Amino acid sequence: MSTNGRDRLLTVCEGAITIALCWALSFLELDLWFQGGSIGVTMLPLLLFAMRRGAGWGCVTGFIFGTIKFYMAGGWALSWQSMLLDYTVAYAAVGLAGLYRAKGRSLIAPAIGGLARFIVHYISGITIYAELMPESFWGIPMASPYFYSALYNGGYVVPSVVLCGALIWSMSRSKPIRDFIKG
Numbered sequence: 001m002s003t004n005g006r007d008r009l010l011t012v013c014e015g016a017i018t019i020a021l022c023w024a025l026s027f028l029e030l031d032l033w034f035q036g037g038s039i040g041v042t043m044l045p046l047l048l049f050a051m052r053r054g055a056g057w058g059c060v061t062g063f064i065f066g067t068i069k070f071y072m073a074g075g076w077a078l079s080w081q082s083m084l085l086d087y088t089v090a091y092a093a094v095g096l097a098g099l100y101r102a103k104g105r106s107l108i109a110p111a112i113g114g115l116a117r118f119i120v121h122y123i124s125g126i127t128i129y130a131e132l133m134p135e136s137f138w139g140i141p142m143a144s145p146y147f148y149s150a151l152y153n154g155g156y157v158v159p160s161v162v163l164c165g166a167l168i169w170s171m172s173r174s175k176p177i178r179d180f181i182k183g
Helices: 003-028 044-054 054-073 081-101 106-128 145-171 175-182
Strands: none
Touching: 003 044, 003 054, 003 081, 044 054, 044 081, 044 106, 044 145, 044 175, 054 081, 081 106
């Protein structure tokens, strides 16, 4: 097997392990709302994988994980469009953390992946879930789906990104993790 073929096989195997780790961590999430949204570190393996292998591999792995998460974990969706956006595309967007591949920017990469995921959820909220907007949310009167989507999605994505970013920053202080991320 050529070196290129061996590297590709290794990357595919790492991607499969990443998906399995994300899947296992998805059982440790704190569910917040009946329509979805939970705080946890499910993105952590995907962020590390994307930082190690780049945005392309990160997005593909996130796409596969998001699809599996919807079908295997009984994901909640209003329509097929919301299933695609809130699971498949949202987790694929986390792979954009790989734009800062092996550059030692342990806080920028999770922020980029988390922001990309938030944007996908936000778009889903203003286009698909606007019809489910309550009269008040967190004791705040809701008049705009834009504001509601920002509050709703920010309420679980931001804490998850902060938690993952803190763990990545903490882990990247150790040489073995830094070496892993750099490949």
